[in-house]
Amino acid sequence: MVSRICCGAPLGVRAVPIVVETDVRPNLLKVSIVGLPDTAMRESKDRLIPAITNSGFALVRDDIVINLSPADLRKEGAAFDLPMAVGILCAKGIVPESRTRDYWFLGELALDGHLRPVRSVLAIAECAREQGAAGIFVPRGNGGEAALIAGLAVYEVAHLAELCRALRSREEIEPFRPPPEEDGRDESAVPDFAEVKGQAGAKRVMEIAAAGHHNVLMFGPPGSGKSMLGKRLPGVMPALNERESIEVTRILSCSGHLKNQPVPVRRRPFRAPHHTASAAAMVGGGSHPRPGEVTLAHKGVLFLDEFPEFPRIVLEVLRQPLEDGWVTISRAVQQVTFPADVLLVAAMNPCPCGWRGDPRRRCRCSLERIQQYRGRISGPLLDRIDLQVEVPAVPISRIRKLPPAEPSRVIGERVNQARARQYGRFRGGLTTNASMSAKELEEHCRLPDALSEMLEHHVERLGFTTRVHAKVLRIARTIADLDGRDAICREDLLEALSYRQLDRPIESGTLQEAEVGS
Structure with missing residues (x-):
């Protein structure tokens, strides 16, 4: 089964849309990433398996191939960890892909499944709104930045398991609401x-x-x-x-x-x-x-x-x-x-x-x-x-x-x-x-x-x-x-x-x- 998850990649001080295509087939456990990933992304395969396993989902005999489209654009950083993990779970049928189609995903994964903040969130959230996305899931700590883009629902998550429960309709996540901004400047x-x-x-x-x-x-x-x-x-x-x-x-x-x-x-x-x-x-x-x-x-x-x-x-x-x-x-x-x-x-x-x-x-x-x-x-x-x-x-x-x-x-x-x-x-x-x-x-x-x-x-x-x-x-x-x-x-x-x-x-x-x- 092939799943498709949307995210974005920074290009200069803007961002471009990226589709993470994931195919999972029975074989020896292996993760391959293609589509011009940099070193940090190639190392993602070593973070994905323990992060998904420590979130309560078994990966045993899965040959996983992940393609980052468009394939001729170089992708950098660890912010693709979360969309790749969601893509794997959708391809395995653990998370319904229909629940992810209107949303973008962004975040770096720790080995225990926790999410770490990343950079370029504002540019990617702006790109998501321009592409018609209904909302974006980001690590806790990045919500204030993404919430600057009007008309885009922002969801902060702290752990991959928390996100999966929400996507499987077991637990609702409230949209992020930034605290009121202080008036004036710090003179x-x-x-x-x-x-x-x-x-x-x-x-x-x-x-x-x-x-x-x-x-x-x-x-x-x-x-x-x-x-x-x-x-x-x-x-x-x-x-x-x-x-x-x-x-x-x-x-x-x-x-x-x-x-x-x-x-x-x-x-x-x-x-x-x-x-x-x-x-x-x-x-x-x-x-x-x-x-x-x-x-x-x-x-x-x-x-x-x-x-x-x-x-x-x-x-x-x-x-x-x-x-x-x-x-x-x-x-x-x-x-x-x-x-x-x-x-x-x-x-x-x-x-x-x-x-x-x-x-x-x-x-x-x-x-x-x-x-x-x-x-x-x-x-x-x-x-x-x-x-x-x-x-x-x-x-x-x-x-x-x-x-x-x-x-x-x-x-x-x-x-x-x-x-x-x-x-x-x-x-x-x-x-x-x-x-x-x-x-x-x-x-x-x-x-x-x-x-x-x-x-x-x-x-x-x-x-x-x-x-x-x-x-x-x-x-x-x-x-x-x-x-x-x-x-x-x-x-x-x-x-x-x-x-x-x-x-x-x-x-x-x-x-x-x-x-x-x-």
């Missing part, structure tokens, strides 16, 4: 801008970045506060909406990073890979592609400290994700697309020794060495970074005299108001000014002739590219939104132009010392 877990004294100009830039989703590059001497500023940026960004929350939760689930986190994920991701990270670690890769840091930071912040110290190839592979918001990994057998809508925050020293512009120490770097150091960041990549700002060192004596700084809550309120103006302007299409195309720029950033000529004059004089010209307009639009104005004014354009500090010649003098917006 104590997010660093606060109130802890950063001084740096009014850098804080202004971070506020603009959060309001318009603009990439940022900060440069300044060691200890000036660049890392503190970057780590506090997610705390002033708007909370994830329902769609974004599902996307982020699915990515973390498929990559195995959802453990010990409440679902759904409401806090924007913050990823800070070390500068020794490889290109595959940054954008994803491997023989069977897995998401990289740009995908794990989707809808959040990707913080790259010591920016010029990253290998050149790692920095260059960021160009396409920063421009398009997604990355495609191509292999001989498959092609996978990962989302990568991130807000890039990079930090670097102003020179190789790090002390240029710092009154406490003298910089001994020659102009040639400084140019060589900054040249590690290519022009095309620098073009994709909207805001470039100096973070100068603040003397301790001055810090002690400064008044209490603005908390993230106050800054976040202004950011939310600016985002609300953008949502109204784009009417549910785009969400931020940084995403505006040439057509939207023409419509929403129209300037009077005098301002257009002034901007063109500065762009030509400073040698900016057409891409930078467009970014200046987008930044000016965000500045106007923060100030609650419909039209872009001269001051908005001048402020936006002042945030291209690394595009200026080094010989033109010392780095900007005045704090913009202070």
